[in-house]
Amino acid sequence: MNQKELNSRESKIAPLSPKELNIHHFGDEWKMNVGDFHHLFHINKVEEVLPKIKFPLQPHRKTVYDFFFLTEGHSVRSKGLHEYKFEKNTFFFLPAYQISTHEYISKEAKGFFCHFDAEIFSKLFPNNQLADQFSFWQFSGEPLVEVNENIQQPILNILERLLYEYETNKSLNTNLITAYLLTLFTELSIFQKAQVNLPKNAALRVTEKYKNLLSQHIYKTNKVADYASMLAITPDHLNKCVKSTVGRTSQELLADMIILEAKVLLKQTNLSISEIAFRFSETNPSDFTRFFKAKTGVSPKEFRRIVIS
Secondary structure, three states, X not given: OOHHHHHHHHHHHOOEOHHHHHHHHHOOOOOOOOOOOOOOEXXXXXXXXXXXXXXXXXXXXXXXXXXXXXXXXXXXXXXXXXXXXXXXXXXXXEOOOOOEEEEEEOXXXXXXXXXXXXXXHOOOOOOOOHHHHOHHHOOOOOOEEEOOHHXXXXXXXXXXXXXXXXXXXXXXXHHHHHHHHHHHHHHHHHHHHHHHXXXXXXXXXXXXXXHHHHHHHOOOOOOHHHHHHHOOOOHHHHHHHHHHHHOOOHHHHHHHHHHHHHHHHXXXXXXXXXXXXXXXXXXXXXXXXXXXXXXXXXOHHHHHHHHHO
16 A cells, blocks of 8 residues: 555544554553654553553554564454454564554563654655565555564564663654664564465455455445455355355455444544445445444444543
């Protein structure tokens, strides 16, 4: 996904800024102690803030890139329609503007959380080419990278150094931060390539491509036949592939994507229910309300009141 498409997404769904993310994660009861450059770069120990976060976190988008690295415990987090369960010695990467939920993280979890704005890489990648260099930063790329225990210490050294720079310096040395991050990403890309090359059956590949297309085009079309056409297969073949891999129909996955996007719009924008319905080509807002309630158990209005209160 190029920058123009990302900007288009931003204008549609008002992604959360780092400041707004603090409220999303912690509510108004507790404020994280952050530096003046928090909007550009932030890193913290997972175990230091974990007790303050109330899981699950609702679906959301944000303006920054982020990654988790667990050294202990396990977690469940989503990227688009894909849900991932990961454990210690594993990174989870999420590019800016990608929809995400964070369902769960175990109480004993330890590790690092980091976010950064693409602006700090502008000198190295002036055309926003970070995703071109590292596949785990791609909008539809595989987000998990497992590292061997024998390489864990060098990885931890980089993360500890980033944490030290964040906590001890009053101004952000972007050259140093980007150098450390670039070293980290380059090290991890070796493991990523080895894992991505693992064989997958044809039905699984089709299903993954379908999920990624839903993430990118759900505002343009809500017809399964259109997505089948993008994949150059018949709707029936698409449905068989999806059914055999996830046990659900292609229409059900499309409905899941609409609900996921609608939840973000209800929480992060002031759009009316009617306006949100029209985003998904619904000509009758009452039809959308019935659809949403049938899938979630509450009406769009009730959901908005719950997540905003």
